[in-house]
Amino acid sequence: xxxxxxxxxxxxxxxxxxxxxxxxxxxxLDRMQTTxxxxxxxxxxxxxxxxxxxxxPVKGRGGDAVAGQMTELLPYGVGNTHPRFFGWVHGSxxxxxxxxxxxxxxxxxxxxxxDHGAMYVEKQVVDWVRGLxxxxxxxxxxxxxxxxxxxxxxxxxxxxxxxDFASRTQGIGAARLVGYTSTQTHACVARAFxxxxxxxxxxxxxxxTKNYQIDLDALREAIAADRxxxxxxxxxxxxxxxxxxxxxxxxxxxxxxxxxEDIWFHVDGAFGxxxxxxxxxxxxxxxxxxxxxLAFDFHKWLHVTYDAGxxxxxxxxxxxxxFSDRPAYLVGAERGLAAGNPWPxxxxxxxxxxxxxxxxxxxxxxxxxxxxxxxxxxxxxQAAYLGDLVTGASDLELLAPVMMNxxxxxxxxxxxxxxxxxxxxxxxxxxxxxxIAAPSTTTLDGKRAIRVNITxxxxxxxxxxxxxxxxxxxxxxxxxxxxxxxxx
Ligand SMILES: Cc1ncc(COP(=O)(O)O)c(C=O)c1O
Numbered sequence: 001x002x003x004x005x006x007x008x009x010x011x012x013x014x015x016x017x018x019x020x021x022x023x024x025x026x027x028x029l030d031r032m033q034t035t036x037x038x039x040x041x042x043x044x045x046x047x048x049x050x051x052x053x054x055x056x057p058v059k060g061r062g063g064d065a066v067a068g069q070m071t072e073l074l075p076y077g078v079g080n081t082h083p084r085f086f087g088w089v090h091g092s093x094x095x096x097x098x099x100x101x102x103x104x105x106x107x108x109x110x111x112x113x114x115d116h117g118a119m120y121v122e123k124q125v126v127d128w129v130r131g132l133x134x135x136x137x138x139x140x141x142x143x144x145x146x147x148x149x150x151x152x153x154x155x156x157x158x159x160x161x162x163x164d165f166a167s168r169t170q171g172i173g174a175a176r177l178v179g180y181t182s183t184q185t186h187a188c189v190a191r192a193f194x195x196x197x198x199x200x201x202x203x204x205x206x207x208x209t210k211n212y213q214i215d216l217d218a219l220r221e222a223i224a225a226d227r228x229x230x231x232x233x234x235x236x237x238x239x240x241x242x243x244x245x246x247x248x249x250x251x252x253x254x255x256x257x258x259x260x261e262d263i264w265f266h267v268d269g270a271f272g273x274x275x276x277x278x279x280x281x282x283x284x285x286x287x288x289x290x291x292x293x294l295a296f297d298f299h300k301w302l303h304v305t306y307d308a309g310x311x312x313x314x315x316x317x318x319x320x321x322x323f324s325d326r327p328a329y330l331v332g333a334e335r336g337l338a339a340g341n342p343w344p345x346x347x348x349x350x351x352x353x354x355x356x357x358x359x360x361x362x363x364x365x366x367x368x369x370x371x372x373x374x375x376x377x378x379x380x381x382q383a384a385y386l387g388d389l390v391t392g393a394s395d396l397e398l399l400a401p402v403m404m405n406x407x408x409x410x411x412x413x414x415x416x417x418x419x420x421x422x423x424x425x426x427x428x429x430x431x432x433x434x435x436i437a438a439p440s441t442t443t444l445d446g447k448r449a450i451r452v453n454i455t456x457x458x459x460x461x462x463x464x465x466x467x468x469x470x471x472x473x474x475x476x477x478x479x480x481x482x483x484x485x486x487x488x
Contacts, residue, residue, distance in 0.1 A: 011063070020067050025098070031074045032081065032095045036458070039435020041079035048076060079438045083458035084467065087440035089243060089271050089300050092456045097305040100362035104355040111143075111353040113330070113343025122344065122357035128364060129312055132276060134289035140316035142347045143308065143356045147270040148188040150295030150311035153348050155179075155192045155235055157293065157313055157322040158264035162234040165321050172197055178226050179235035180204045182214035182249065184242040186268055203237075212247035212403070214238065216257070223261055235264045240285055241272015244442050244451070246383075246404030248272055251287025258292070267291040271300040271455055272404065277373030280380060281404060301376055301405075301455045304363045308356050311348075320346050379405045379454040386452060386464045395472060399449045408442065408449035411475030421448035427474045437467045 011017035051069055080090035109118035126141040144150050160167050163175055177198055181189055183205045190200040204226070206219045223233050236258045238249040251267065258265035267273065267288055273296040275281035276288065288294065294312045298304035313319040324346040326332070332341040345351050364372070387402035390409040399408045413423040424441060428450055431437045442451045450471065452464075 017063065020063055024067055024071065025102075027071045027074060028098055029095065032093075032098075035081045036083055038075060038082070039079075040082040040084050040438045041077075041432055041435060042075060043433070044076050048072065080456075081458075082438070083456060083460065084437040084463045085456060086452040086454060086459075086467075087438045089453050089455055091297075091300045091303040091306075092458055093305050094303050094363065094367075094457075096362065096366055097303075097359050100359040101305065104358045107355060107358075109355045111355060111357065112345045112351045113332070113340065114337050115340030116337070118355050118357065119340050119344075121355075121361050125357050125360050125364075129310055132369070133273070133294060133312060135294075135312055135314060138316055139312060139314050140319045140347060141310060141312040142319075142344055143310055143353075143360065144348065144350075145307040146299065146309035147186070147268065147295045147297050148191065148309075150309045151188050151266070151268065152192045152195050153311045153319075153323075154266050154293035154295055154313060155189075155264075156196055157315075157318045158235045158266065159196055159198065160322040161264065161315075161318045162232065168322070176202075176231045177234045178202045178204060178231045179237060180206055180219055180222060180233065180263075181237035182206050182208050182239065182242075184208055184212060184214075184244060184247060185237060185239050186243045186270065189237050189268060208247075212242065212245055212400070213249045214254070216250065216253055219257065223257075223263075233261060233263050235266055236261075237266045237268060238287075238291075239272070240267055240269035240288055241275065241404060243270070244406070244444070245400050245408065246272065246402075246406040246453075248284050248404070251285065251290070253287070255287045255290035259290075264292045265290065266293045266295070269294055269296040271297060274298075274301045274372075275376050275380075275404065277369050278376040278380065279373065280377045298360050298363070301379075302360075302363060302372055303375075303457060304360050308360050323347055323349065375457040376405075379456065379459070382459055382461060382464060383407050383452070383454050385461055386454075386468070389464065389468045393468065393472065395475060396468070399444045399447055405454045407452045407454075408444055409452075410447060410449055411471055411479070413475060413479035417446055423475070423479055424448040424450060426478055427471055430474050430478070431467075431470060436470045437463075439467075 078090065079085045080092050107118060109116060111118055111122055122143060125143060129141050130137065130139055159177060162177065163172065179193065179202060181203060190203050193203045194200045204222050206222055207215050209215050226233055236254060238251050238254040240248045240251065255265055273288060273294060276285050292314045296310055298308035298310065299306045332338050344353060383402045383405045386407040387398055390396045390398045395412055397410050397412050399410060410424045411427055413420050425448060428439055428441050431439065439450050439452045442449050
């Protein structure tokens with residue numbers, strides 16, 4: 001029986017739809033091919049903003065109008081596809097990712113579980129990650145949105161294990177769990193403590209040494225002091241590549257301390273862990289393979305399109321026991337679509353999960369670890385080159401050693417610290433507003449720094465020469481000009 005009123009959301013005219021899709025593909029590729037030509041960043045203008053303040057459409061505007069508006073949006077990205085994007089820690093993506101994303105969209109797979117092709121792609125990625133970090137064959141992993149979520153998952157397993165998993169049903173009750181990390185650690189770790197009901201104060205921030213590593217003596221003392229007051233040390237969090245400076249803790253000794261104290265050893269390797277692919281950085285990551293858990297991103301230094309993070313746990317059992325919950329409607333089977341156990345839903349909080357695995361797999365499969373590692377080494381060499389340019393300029397000051405891929409410096413203007421900090425802020429804002437480059441800022445020992453993070457396979461040394469030239473030009477212009485306001 002056919003009902004003439006039945007309809008669907010598929011195109012009525014597939015030929016017209018194909019043309020629209022091909023036009024968008026061309027527009028996307030044009031954008032990527034010409035990324036170097038335009039400004040690094042352009043501020044969203046009023047027309048663009050107004051276009052996204054419309055009423056919720058009751059009658060659709062049709063695909064052509066929507067595609068047109070999306071094409072206009074293309075130039076207004078963060079800027080991280082540009083060779084002179086140096087802010088925060090952003091990967092720069094690769095054109096091939098468009099192809100992987102098209103295939104993923106066509107499949108529209110849900111990777112919460114079940115037995116279908118996409119699941120084997122994720123299993124392959126998990127297996128590659130195990131091998132990459134020299135984790136045991138029975139360790140477990142999950143693709144997630146990013147390191148922040150990966151950290152929550154890892155520390156939940158740590159929390160539940162120390163409470164014999166009773167916390168899953170009873171909460172943490174009066175248990176006074178504490179964890180340890182350095183003052184350099186990314187804020188996502190304290191946030192994980194907050195989310196897990198431990199409170200961010202339960203994360204002890206141990207001071208750092210002059211090498212920007214966690215002070216191991218202070219750490220041992222803090223653990224001992226907490227034990228004497230009846231607290232339960234349960235997690236030690238090391239960093240491989242700190243967000244401000246790219247510093248890496250002494251992971252071998254942290255692994256020793258964690259083993260001696262029977263504490264879960266987690267490593268935040270958001271971008272630094274992937275430097276295991278770089279011949280020059282790898283030796284500094286010794287000890288990483290001894291972690292109980294590792295959180296890192298593919299979307300940073302491996303340039304997979306946002307978002308793509310990963311959590312790797314040594315103990316599959318602890319991982320599964322912290323999350324597994326299979327109600328009747330999710331029961332598996334030996335055969336048919338409900339086969340393919342265990343399912344990813346047993347290793348994290350998400351049931352519906354997109355097909356991030358495909359773009360990760362495609363990136364690794366197309367470029368290979370050797371080339372990706374070379375890109376990482378190249379960025380580290382470029383950061384060292386930038387450090388040399390800074391030290392060679394009498395009006396610039398290097399604010400910390402270049403340890404990996406990050407260079408923090410400032411233009412040495414006149415005035416007190418507050419005036420100099422305001423000058424640094426203004427130089428960075430002008431670099432961004434004028435579309436020249438997009439570094440970010442941080443503060444080191446009270447001094448505001450121009451923070452140049454290079455996780456960008458498009459950057460060349462000429463881009464860094466230009467950056468230095470422009471910082472010096474702006475610094476001279478702005479410091480000769482009392483227009484830089486001193487903060488109240
Ligand atoms: C060292 C470090 N840890 C954690 C994070 C958080 O990662 P994500 O933004 O993928 O959640 C970052 C982000 O830059 C980072 O640099």
